[in-house]
Every structure is written in structure tokens, then in C-alpha cells.
Amino acid sequence: MGLSENIAIVQEKIACAAEKAGRSAEDITLIAVSKTVDAEMVKAAYDYGLRSFGENRVQEFLRKKEILPEDIQWNLIGQLQTNKVKYIIDNGVALLHSLDRPALASELQKECIKKDASIDVLVEVNFAKEESKSGLYPEEVDSFLEQLADCRRIHLSGFMTVAPYTDDRVYLRKLFAQARALYDKKKKEFPEIRYLSMGMSNDYEDAILEGSNMVRVGTAIFGHRIYQ
Structure with missing residues (x-):
């Protein structure tokens, strides 16, 4: 299947899951994860109606931002190194999904003050407590939010989580329910x-059923890619 068919299928599945959850498809923001996808394919997805795209490498985001339409909503979804913060503040990032540690919050605040800017962020929470993934553990969230209160240039917009890659839907639904409880x-x-960002290509329908209002879908739209 081609790109347009993939997008249509994802949008239909989002609509069906939303309906089952008693919500509207318009309540769900679809982030097309475009990391490692060339700019031409991103433009094709844009031409098919998508407007929100997700990148995980700052350099790739900067390169695409310069040559793609200005009304794209760019989301940074990967772990952000503190030395890359200066490149994203006041530079077209609509939402940072991966605020996961005090040092990053401090650098974001410092750079925002320097540029008289602000940034919308999601706090990343690692509900499965996977050592291979970043994100705060649930019990660390309260103290982190207390620290974040001093960072007035950082606007807390919600939470993000990355679930384990598994076919155990009962387990996934349990983790997503925990995220929804924290969000509420x-x-x-x-x-x-306003955002609970959870659900990827293999589990976004389950995430929507448990309350996600923002899903990050890459493979189901662009196909399998080889990551460098």
C-alpha cells in the first residue's frame, strides 16, 4: 500500500477507537513520526493533509524545517541532550515530548530566558520502569513537578509515555490506564x-481506548525504516 492508503487506514482506526471510547476522532492529535523519513515523503504526507510531525534528532528537525511548509507543527519526541537545547528554543518547536530530568529543565529555562521565549513540554513518564528507556518513574513525578514550578518559561502541557513493545494487550492497557490516572x-x-501523548504504531488503538488524545505513529504511516 502507498502513503495515502496508510494514512487513511490510520485515521480510520483512530476514529473507530475514539468512537469506542465515547470520543470524537477530532479529539485525537495524530503525530506522524517522520524521523529518518526524507523531506519529500514528509511533504507528500503534508499534501495528504497531515500537519503534525515528530522528529527525534535536532539536526534532522532543523534541516527539514528549512525546506518544508511553515505551518507544520514540529514535535520533538526523542530524548533531548542539554547541549542541543539552544537550537530548539524559539525556533519552531511546537511541543517537546520528552522532558525527563531536572538538568534538562534547567537548561530549557536558562535558554528561554536568554531568548525571551518559552516552550511547551510534556513530562515523560516510564510507567513500565524499563531501564532501557528514559522517563521519570511514576513516584518521581510529584517532586519533579515541584521543581518545575520554578521554571516559569516552561509550560507544562501534559505527559508522554512509551509503552514496551509487546503483544500483551492486557498489560499495555494496564500501563495506559495508569498514565490516564496520572493525567486526570x-x-x-x-x-x-491538555495532552496525554501515548500510543505508537503497534498500540495506538489501545492507548486511545484508555484515554490518549495524542498518538505518535511512524511505521504504520511511512513503513519500516532502518535507523542509524
């Missing part, structure tokens, strides 16, 4: 929170 609890404390 913190939204009472922080009304500005």
Missing part, C-alpha cells in the same frame, strides 16, 4: 494540561 489527577492541579 494532575489536570486538577494544573488546568493548563
Whole structure:
């Protein structure tokens, strides 16, 4: 199948999952994960109607940003090194999905002050406690948010999680439910929170059923890629 068919299938599955969850497809933001995808294919996806794209390498984001349409909503979804922060502040990043440690928050705040800017972020939480993945453990979230309160240039927009790659849907649904519970609890404390980013190509339907309103889909749209 081609790109347009892939996009249509993903959008249909999002709509079906949303309906099952008693929501509308319009409530779900689709992030097309375009890391390692060439700019021509990203432009083709844009021409088919997609507007939000996800990159995990700053250099690749900067290169594509210069040659692709200005109304693209760029999302940085990979772990961000502190020495790359200066390249993304006030430079077209709509949302950073992977705030995962105090040192990164400090660097973001410092660079925002320097440029008189601000940045919208999601706090990454590692619910499965996988050592191979980044993200705060659930019990670390409260203290981290207390520290984040001093970083006035960082706007907390919600939470992100990456679930383990598994066919155990019961386990996945359990993890996604934990993320939804955290989101609901913190939204009472922080009304500005609006995104729960969870669900990827292999599990986005389950994530939507458990309350995700932002999914990050790459392979199901662009096909399998070889990552460098």
C-alpha cells in the first residue's frame, strides 16, 4: 500500500477507537513520526493533509524545517541532550515530548530566558520502569513537578509515555490506564494540561481506548525504516 492508503487506514482506526471510547476522532492529535523519513515523503504526507510531525534528532528537525511548509507543527519526541537545547528554543518547536530530568529543565529555562521565549513540554513518564528507556518513574513525578514550578518559561502541557513493545494487550492497557490516572489527577492541579501523548504504531488503538488524545505513529504511516 502507498502513503495515502496508510494514512487513511490510520485515521480510520483512530476514529473507530475514539468512537469506542465515547470520543470524537477530532479529539485525537495524530503525530506522524517522520524521523529518518526524507523531506519529500514528509511533504507528500503534508499534501495528504497531515500537519503534525515528530522528529527525534535536532539536526534532522532543523534541516527539514528549512525546506518544508511553515505551518507544520514540529514535535520533538526523542530524548533531548542539554547541549542541543539552544537550537530548539524559539525556533519552531511546537511541543517537546520528552522532558525527563531536572538538568534538562534547567537548561530549557536558562535558554528561554536568554531568548525571551518559552516552550511547551510534556513530562515523560516510564510507567513500565524499563531501564532501557528514559522517563521519570511514576513516584518521581510529584517532586519533579515541584521543581518545575520554578521554571516559569516552561509550560507544562501534559505527559508522554512509551509503552514496551509487546503483544500483551492486557498489560499495555494496564500501563495506559495508569498514565490516564496520572493525567486526570494532575489536570486538577494544573488546568493548563491538555495532552496525554501515548500510543505508537503497534498500540495506538489501545492507548486511545484508555484515554490518549495524542498518538505518535511512524511505521504504520511511512513503513519500516532502518535507523542509524
